[in-house]
Amino acid sequence: LTKIDSLVKGILERDDLSISKAITIVENDFPESNDLLIQLYPHTGKAAIIGITGPAGSGKSTLVGQLIREYRKMKKTVGVVAVDPTSPFTGGAFLGDRIRMQDYVTGNGVFIRSMATRGNLGGLAKTTKDVVRILDASGKDIVIVETVGVGQAEVGIISVAHTTVLLFAPGLGDEIQALKAGLSEIGDVFVVNKADRENAEKTVNDINSILNTGDIDGTWRPPIIKTIAITGEGTEELINLIDQHREYLKTGVFERRLRKSIETELIEEIKQKFTLHLTNNLKREVDFKSLVNQILKKEIDPYTAAELILRKITIG
Amino acid sequence: LTKIDSLVKGILERDDLSISKAITIVENDFPESNDLLIQLYPHTGKAAIIGITGPAGSGKSTLVGQLIREYRKMKKTVGVVAVDPTSPFTGGAFLGDRIRMQDYVTGNGVFIRSMATRGNLGGLAKTTKDVVRILDASGKDIVIVETVGVGQAEVGIISVAHTTVLLFAPGLGDEIQALKAGLSEIGDVFVVNKADRENAEKTVNDINSILNTGDIDGTWRPPIIKTIAITGEGTEELINLIDQHREYLKTGVFERRLRKSIETELIEEIKQKFTLHLTNNLKREVDFKSLVNQILKKEIDPYTAAELILRKITIG
Secondary structure, eight states: OOHHHHHHHHHHTTOHHHHHHHHHHHHTTOTTHHHHHHHHGGGOSOSEEEEEEEOTTSOHHHHHHHHHHHHHHTTOOEEEEEEOOBOTTTOOBOOSHHHHHGGGOOSSSEEEEEEOOOSOHHHHHHHHHHHHHHHHHTTOSEEEEEEEBOSHHHHHHHTTOSEEEEEEOTTOHHHHHHHGGGHHHHOSEEEEOSTTSTTHHHHHHHHHHHHHHSOOSTTOOOOEEEOBTTTTBTHHHHHHHHHHHHHHHTTTHHHHHHHHHHHHHHHHHHHHHHHHHHHHHHHHOTHHHHHHHHHHTTSSOHHHHHHHHHHHOOOO | OOHHHHHHHHHHTTOHHHHHHHHHHHHTTOTTHHHHHHHHGGGOSOSEEEEEEEOTTSOHHHHHHHHHHHHHHTTOOEEEEEEOOBOTTTOOBOOSHHHHHGGGOOSSSEEEEEEOOOSOHHHHHHHHHHHHHHHHHTTOSEEEEEEEBOSHHHHHHHTTOSEEEEEEOTTOHHHHHHHGGGHHHHOSEEEEOSTTSTTHHHHHHHHHHHHHHSOOSTTOOOOEEEOBTTTTBTHHHHHHHHHHHHHHHTTTHHHHHHHHHHHHHHHHHHHHHHHHHHHHHHHHOTHHHHHHHHHHTTSSOHHHHHHHHHHHOOOO
């Protein structure tokens, strides 16, 4: 048994340490990452993948905590990937919310991993997808992906989910307005958390009126519910709605989405593998330095030089 | 004379309409974009490129307006590229600040272009670089690139600048803290704007203490000045500091930075050209659809499939 073989064996036997080691390999893009993912792929596709996203302060981590509690009551195993935004300068993740969630890292059918992500956001979507596959292969019934924010990068990360829960809280109205008609493109279920606060009803109405102007994908009209995550109120109803959405997906929507997601992934994988080949070629290829010199002297332009190098690259 | 030949002629003759048409071609990535940039490249490299960035509310656009006024007094021609963040859903740029700056679009030695950017942020850095080249080739003495924010994407965009001015305002202390030691990596000159407000001195001290802990590139210790952009106070001093930084660059720093910037650009150009070839290949290549089907059926994994396609791609 190679190191990867025994790691795969450990993951399939639901060993937390093996899962943790595998995630580290994928997160750091170690050379054995590709082999590991190739071996795990046939064992994936069983978990229900739930995305939770929303602006800072909407109470995502508290809600995730309640979902874990509820799913555990139902004897379901749960994996959580929490994706943190990272300062491009210090490389450190913003903690805070994370610490609260650590309470639930019991190992008792629950596996939580906070991804402190260096590097670019493009790669983050791929890494998240691959980490979700590890948790899926490890037999988790439910995999939750939590991201902060509702920008372009977060939408890319959350696209791995089958059902996306978009979370808001009263008083964060600007965030809703900024999304406009795009709301229905990313959210399958809407939650107004901290519903005991003033203006909760107004927030529900704000989301409602925006949803009415947006395109609906298929026949699913995203429902809006109110929760108080800190007390657990509304968690059961949320799980019911997630289940209903999962039933809806079975009407052919799921396969269509999965096909689209595989197409996107394949193209991204090809680009990433090309970049690796490019880097290897540039290390061997002395032409690169000489071309940079020619560009600096204005003997050639960068656009023509790029085409020249591209034609010379050997793959494989 | 082809259409592109006459456009290049117009740009070199400083014709605003030709500049505007060329920017539209580059922004939309029209097929003639590559030829246009190839022809313009030998005419670039004369302008002083100044980046202005900082959090929302720091008064960037007002300061840019004052810089334009001051440079015009000195009989210098000025080009401005204002890069807006764009909602990934609506495709519309956040205006507001832009409108205030429009006052200066006189055509009298000044050319201002607001880039309302659809598409991904990776491409935005390339487009900005290419638009700056058009303004540079058109004989502008000064080209200002203004971006909102100080995140990873903005740093990518602003990297085209020779001198980067990092703007803050009293009361935006959190923004400074979030940057931490990375401050000195992006800012060549620091400005505390709205210096008539309470706590301006505290903001200066905050920046100072962070700069003291960061790495300094070479012998340049980024200076910090206070401005009141709304009245123009401090603008002359800022221009002096920008000039001093430009003198410092001449001590070999400039060529080193330019070389690094060309290397990065070349690699990005190669990747972009590869993506174009990939798209063209996938349109012809029936294998793609069949591979996606095999992945869905778990007969093959996406990682192996990507490698298979990459080996089959023909370039040129």
